[in-house]
Amino acid sequence: MTASGKPKALFFDVFGTLVDWRTSIAREAELILKPLGHSLDWLAFADAWRGEYQPAMDEIRTGRMAFCKLDVLHRRNLERILPRFDVAGLPEDTMRHLNLAWHRLDAWPDSPPGLARLKRKFRIAPVSNGNISLMVALARRNHFPWDAILGSEIAGDFKPKPRVYLAACEALDLPPGECMMVAAHSSDLASAASNGLMTGHIARPNEHGPGKGETGPKQSVDVFGDNLEDLAGKLGA
Amino acid sequence: MTASGKPKALFFDVFGTLVDWRTSIAREAELILKPLGHSLDWLAFADAWRGEYQPAMDEIRTGRMAFCKLDVLHRRNLERILPRFDVAGLPEDTMRHLNLAWHRLDAWPDSPPGLARLKRKFRIAPVSNGNISLMVALARRNHFPWDAILGSEIAGDFKPKPRVYLAACEALDLPPGECMMVAAHSSDLASAASNGLMTGHIARPNEHGPGKGETGPKQSVDVFGDNLEDLAGKLGA
Numbered sequence: 001m002t003a004s005g006k007p008k009a010l011f012f013d014v015f016g017t018l019v020d021w022r023t024s025i026a027r028e029a030e031l032i033l034k035p036l037g038h039s040l041d042w043l044a045f046a047d048a049w050r051g052e053y054q055p056a057m058d059e060i061r062t063g064r065m066a067f068c069k070l071d072v073l074h075r076r077n078l079e080r081i082l083p084r085f086d087v088a089g090l091p092e093d094t095m096r097h098l099n100l101a102w103h104r105l106d107a108w109p110d111s112p113p114g115l116a117r118l119k120r121k122f123r124i125a126p127v128s129n130g131n132i133s134l135m136v137a138l139a140r141r142n143h144f145p146w147d148a149i150l151g152s153e154i155a156g157d158f159k160p161k162p163r164v165y166l167a168a169c170e171a172l173d174l175p176p177g178e179c180m181m182v183a184a185h186s187s188d189l190a191s192a193a194s195n196g197l198m199t200g201h202i203a204r205p206n207e208h209g210p211g212k213g214e215t216g217p218k219q220s221v222d223v224f225g226d227n228l229e230d231l232a233g234k235l236g237a
Numbered sequence: 238m239t240a241s242g243k244p245k246a247l248f249f250d251v252f253g254t255l256v257d258w259r260t261s262i263a264r265e266a267e268l269i270l271k272p273l274g275h276s277l278d279w280l281a282f283a284d285a286w287r288g289e290y291q292p293a294m295d296e297i298r299t300g301r302m303a304f305c306k307l308d309v310l311h312r313r314n315l316e317r318i319l320p321r322f323d324v325a326g327l328p329e330d331t332m333r334h335l336n337l338a339w340h341r342l343d344a345w346p347d348s349p350p351g352l353a354r355l356k357r358k359f360r361i362a363p364v365s366n367g368n369i370s371l372m373v374a375l376a377r378r379n380h381f382p383w384d385a386i387l388g389s390e391i392a393g394d395f396k397p398k399p400r401v402y403l404a405a406c407e408a409l410d411l412p413p414g415e416c417m418m419v420a421a422h423s424s425d426l427a428s429a430a431s432n433g434l435m436t437g438h439i440a441r442p443n444e445h446g447p448g449k450g451e452t453g454p455k456q457s458v459d460v461f462g463d464n465l466e467d468l469a470g471k472l473g474a
Contacts, residue, residue, distance in 0.1 A: 071410070123377070131408075132385055133409050135385070136384045136385050136409065145382075146383075146385075147373045147377065147386075148369055148372070148385070148386040149384075149385040150369075153408070154390075171368075171369040171390070172373065
């Protein structure tokens, strides 16, 4: 912990940090598309969909496109990747249901108990690029006891743009130095730190497949843990 | 219930509907000012402070002033009424603490159990004129299990402006007809209804003092109850 002491609020990255998007998306795609006769590499499909995530947000970060909910970008990305897997002509209802697979992601096992512990000592909120309705769906599914839903939709932009971190601090009336960004992605934490926030890293070694995730921070952080319960212990919660 | 069926989300007014602002503000003012030697009619002080609430928001509703958090308006209103009670020269720390009395309001006893029941069946969120940090403070104090904090701050305007109701529906990806505004104030419900939302009234007969509050809706609503637990029962929760 830095000399500035403990944070008053913890902000959380969600995709990859709190939920296992990869196996969840693979499962949902299989549940929906297999009965329709499609057979494909479901994990590769999840990776391909996620692969379009950053480029899509770049359109908005750079100002080439007006801000929209991540659900809208997910839909555009879905339409882009389906042909690569030889899937075409899905009914609109199916497309919608498939697109909302991102609302049905499962938490890593330590996320719900870790958040419950941390909420006793800190204000907790997601600061994710996901939209409010998506965050609500994941919270209801996984029992994330958020104090508020912050992040891209209240900021009108996507991480790692400074506005997203700063809007979250402002919403809770806190200076950035009293807020800690928690993520399994060092790049997210680097941006948070450059905007004055404290940083906490948790390892998600299997985010992108077995052994394909960050096992530790790539730069100096204020605190790091093997998982959210470990981090909670280190923060005295 | 209307033919359109049950709502998917319930939006709640907070001041007066879920929390007893009048006796809470009177208590907080006394706690802070009495030790400093002030003696005044604490309930009259609460009424006077609340009396400046609508006029202050009107400055923003009409576009004469840019949107700001309700905390900022509360502070301006506090400075306006203190001289009426012959209170002057309070230190800045005391002014701040007194202003945040609105973050320390107590719930009506049925509000926490009523919300807990309703959350099992519906998405629930405050759609209040209070800012996010204020809503978070009240929720943590009173165990309001919100799915998200919606309302004035995400809309950039104050009720009864249409934008506040509609921004809440949009945040949850729901058409207004699948959302229900719940309030102890018929005027709030009239505005919600005119924007296409369903409406639920709960009686708060003592909001402005014994016998000085709405005991029932002044116009047709979709459902009404004696309190939040009664309303939960009528909504099948």
